[in-house]
Amino acid sequence: MKNFFGNPRLQRYGRTLLILLLIIVMTGPEGNGSQPTSGFTGSFGNHMSFFGFFYPQRWVVFVLLAGIIYGVISSVKLTVHWWRNRAIFRGDTYQRISRTVVATKRRSRLKSTRLGFYALGLAFALYFPHLVTDQSWQTLVVQDVLVYLLLALGLNVVTGFAGLLDLGYVAFYAIGAYTTAWVTGSLPTPPPFGVHWNTFVAIPVAIVFAMLCGVLLGIPTLRLRGDYLAIVTLGFGEIVYLFINNSYGITGGSTGTNQIPFLSFHLGPIKYLWGLIPEPYYYLTLAFVVIFLIVFSSLEHSRVGRSWVAIREDEVAAESLGIHPLKYKVMAFAIGAASAGFAGVVTASQTLFVTPPTFTISFSINILVLVIFGGMGSIFGVVLGGLVVQGFVAYLTHSPPSVYNAADLYMYLGALLVVMMIYRPAGLFPSRRRLRELHLIEGGVAPDTLQVEIGAHRVQEDV
Amino acid sequence: MGSLIFDVQDVTLRFGGVVSLNNVTLHQNRGEILAIIGPNGAGKTSLFNSLTGVYAPQEGTILFTNSQDKSISVIGKKPFRVSNAGVARTFQASRMFSAMTTFENVKIGAESHRGLGVVGAMLKGPATRRDDRNSDQATKELLEFVGLTSQANTIAASLSYGARRRLEIARGLATKPEVLLLDEPAAGTNPAEKIELAQLIRRVRDEMGVSILLIEHDMKLVMSLAERLYVLNFGSVIASGTPDEIRANPVVIEAYLGSADAGVAEETK
């Protein structure tokens, strides 16, 4: 009997069935806790139905869908098998490593392909507003895609480059947005020196503020293990939320403010005002994204970037070479914070209002999904992944299909995170280096930096 | 010559009830190739870790003196500070950055002592570029020195044992140390690689003027390389002297082959 259930094929079918059930449930109608058993006792068509199990038409649709997906996946797999030499295509580490070694030789070619992609992408992005003239769409692209990309690029420095999990990322975003409101004199707190400053002034102020908070939070916590950092940042995010939501006299409390002025430019004869039309904002934010891309790419390939990789791969060895791990971690953290603060200015100056509900912890998770989906540590991957995920989310927001409820977004994002970690932990468009690291860690060749032991009592003996 | 580079006095290191180093006193002269030998579990790596700031012994003093006659006390210093003072090391189970190329590994060593320079790194200013070129140059020279030029773009994890050892030496040298600590550099290498390794270690001392402190199990290598040795057993120094003195010391033979071996040694002669 045990052998029967241990049969891998059976297990695979079982798993597929489970996933199917889950999808049916997930896309089913909203449930109702005050009549929890109505699905079992009530009529089938009743929309109080428990778990949406009793919708036969859904079953048919999803069995068909699952069949199609299964078919596509298996045929792709078969093609890959046929394409690669079967002998090389075995799963053990040794060969995975040799494959990645070969892969580096293709790197230069890859680089030029990537540049080509960027050029094409930029051309498309520049032309985009002419393609999609619907203003609500344009607004969505600015607010739900481009700003998210800025944030994802910043978080990628923290999580991707330095390998630190920052779940309170949203707090720095909030700090940026509220600093904008403060500097422009839109909060109950008087602005600095009593002057209602131009929104552009908020940019440096917000960056410095966010960075400072990042450093202050980072110095005590970054000494600790990675999982402690995650939970402390989580708590920090919650505190910032509590603060902005409750300090009526300082931040406007739960109503926030909607008094932030338009972005404007006034230098001698040159005047420009970003008004209600989304297009100018689109180009401005796009420019910011491009700047982030360039700056963070050169950071990745600099001495600083290499030091992060060294610390990530083997902190003990890095330290023995004279690299101060804490300093570099704090710096990654501060750069991430500054990016989020900057994105906060961008958002606040576009939406013209800031309210606490934007800045819940869930938002950090959303950004994390973008980084993970594309591939931690790969700027190219984060941009591409961010475009795919946020583009899809924007589409769902703009014209939601009947099975989708906006409130369920985080259910899907959470599931996506788990699925990614199980099947594609390096992301869909991973950086070669990250992929290599992952294979080496999983093959037991490289140490896992998060695994650094703490208690000296565990160091029993050196051999 | 003659001045001390490492001065270790009465160092004791404990983990719970286990005494890893017991009252260890030893010294290394500037420019010397010194070896520490001893059976498994004798505390050799603990000593290395204490010399580089990884462990902080409960008792004793460790003084490191650089060529400007500036002394620092190692105990209680973080490893990166010890490294910045001029002590480089390799690890027993070599700890390269396995997912990086050989070149990148060494380059990290060459760059590690500079300041942060984030803004420069983001904007790629001329000073940053110049620094980068200098590090590239230094890296190239070091790879040439250890004979890894042809494998500069290989991923470190796929190097042979011998090449990994040389890579670690190059990476350590890139930090411009005054003393290089080698933890079992010959482990896992084949006889031909061992000979090359011995030559390399001697060249490091002769051509770069870096003192060498060595832990090694391969006696042939140690005896041919070291000018002086200390023998550790159960955490204490049980003997010291030149290779010939050590070879003839019955205490050492006993530590290695067991208590009855003085007899065996005679019988085999």
Next chain:
Amino acid sequence: MSYFSSHFATLGHEFWGLLVGGIANGFIYAMVAIGYTMVYGVLRLINFAHSEVFMTGAFASFFLLKFLVGNSTPNAFESVVYLIAAVLIGGIVGALVALLLERVAYRPLRRRSAPKLAYLISAIGASYFLYNFVGKEFGRINLSIDAPYTNNTVFTIFGAPVQTYYIVIFFVGVTMLVTLDRLVATSKLGHGIRAVAQDAETASLMGVNIDRTIALTFMLGGFLGGVAGFLYSIPVGAVYGMGFTPALKAFSAAVLGGIGNLRGAVLGGLILGVVESLSVAFVSGAYIDVVAFGVLVLVLLVRPTGILGERLGRSA
């Protein structure tokens, strides 16, 4: 000066009442903290999804009590039976959810010895999935629990009323914690858990099945977490995101006591509960959640190994 004196006056006035409430909360934190500490012991990981175990326990008890109590007023015997049933169902569902988490979000990663970052992300994903899923299925509103008893003042301590609710918590909490402590200290399963926590490889040489032990560890922690969820929800009701804040506090409690240390988790939970409760006199209600976080940061700064130290898998 007058600021503090007036606050201390408030504190003096309500001290005993706050203390009783604090200890009650402390038991709940302790029971959740145990889950963190046990999983941490065997995997060296914070189980980010533990908050959802807490939540599902509350929901399970909610449904059971809705079914059992409905609009009736149970007599004394029924009250006790219903209460035990609710505790059990909360615990069992909590344990099952914890087991599910281990299977889905942890085990596949463990099989290929993934880096720790992957576990954290996977657990966070699972947590977000679970709580939004529950929100979707049972509505995003607060469901009030049909308590199987009437909340009377049973007796008073220095003028502070001790209500039925507190008695229930003390009783259930003490029973659970003592049982668990004995279980881990003396049973074979407990020995296995402690051995895996201290040295998994050697434990396997002694014949301990690591996979099974880890799964059981999740279930034990899940059981207590689920029960805690039920106890917590009696006065405030069950709602889909309810796990987040108490779980964060419970984690702080675990760190405060020394993570990996069972008794430390209990001690940390009680201390945190009391400190938080007493600080009501100084901190305005909206910011009361910040106190636990402040304690966490303070502990991490001053003594990251907690009060009793990180004694992985030690019984006492």
Next chain:
Amino acid sequence: MLIVKDAVVRYGAIEALHGITFEVKQGEVVTLLGANGAGKSTTLRMLSGLHAPSSGTITFEGNDVTKVKAHMFSSMGISHVPEGRRIFPQMTVQENLEMGAFGRKDNYDEDMERMFTLFPILKERRKQLGGNLSGGEQQMLAISRAMMSHPRLLLLDEPSMGLAPMIIDQIFRIIGEIRDAGTTVLVVEQNAAQALRLADRGYVMENGVIAFSDDAAKLLHDPRVRAVYLGESVD
């Protein structure tokens, strides 16, 4: 009793054992000798399921155990005293011993008493934490812990590591007693002379292969053994 055929073990990309073949007969003490990194510990880890061989077979008492998981070995009659003792540091001496009997369902009080007679010092320390014992005491505890499962084959990994000569003598004496009581022993040692005087046969490993083997008495006087350890050339 135990037959290993062409076993290959890899750590990631590195092959640690390049196909080794040897056997242990009922009632023997067999020793595996060799310099550091020769693959001795890896061999033992393979024999107790901690590292499955990527090819080759292991047969124990006629059963193929090549793919058996680590936690099954103790109930099959193989006990492993790992390198560096690996005592559970936060468990008392008594609890450590109880862990050794984890797989047993019968009463093991008698065995515990036996261990306490073998190593009286453990009885004195039975309430102390394993992590607070001295190195020698830990080694004694590790051996008695392994004996608690009543193994028919005992695997010992460097029992003399880091210990003072007097303690080493005592431990080897006990290993002899264990053999006399009917347990087969496979011991990995650096302390070659001690091990060879106790053992019936010995295998000498070099760079992941078995270089040569012989009766212990002959190996004791074999210059090649000395060469392996002291790095002298064999004339």
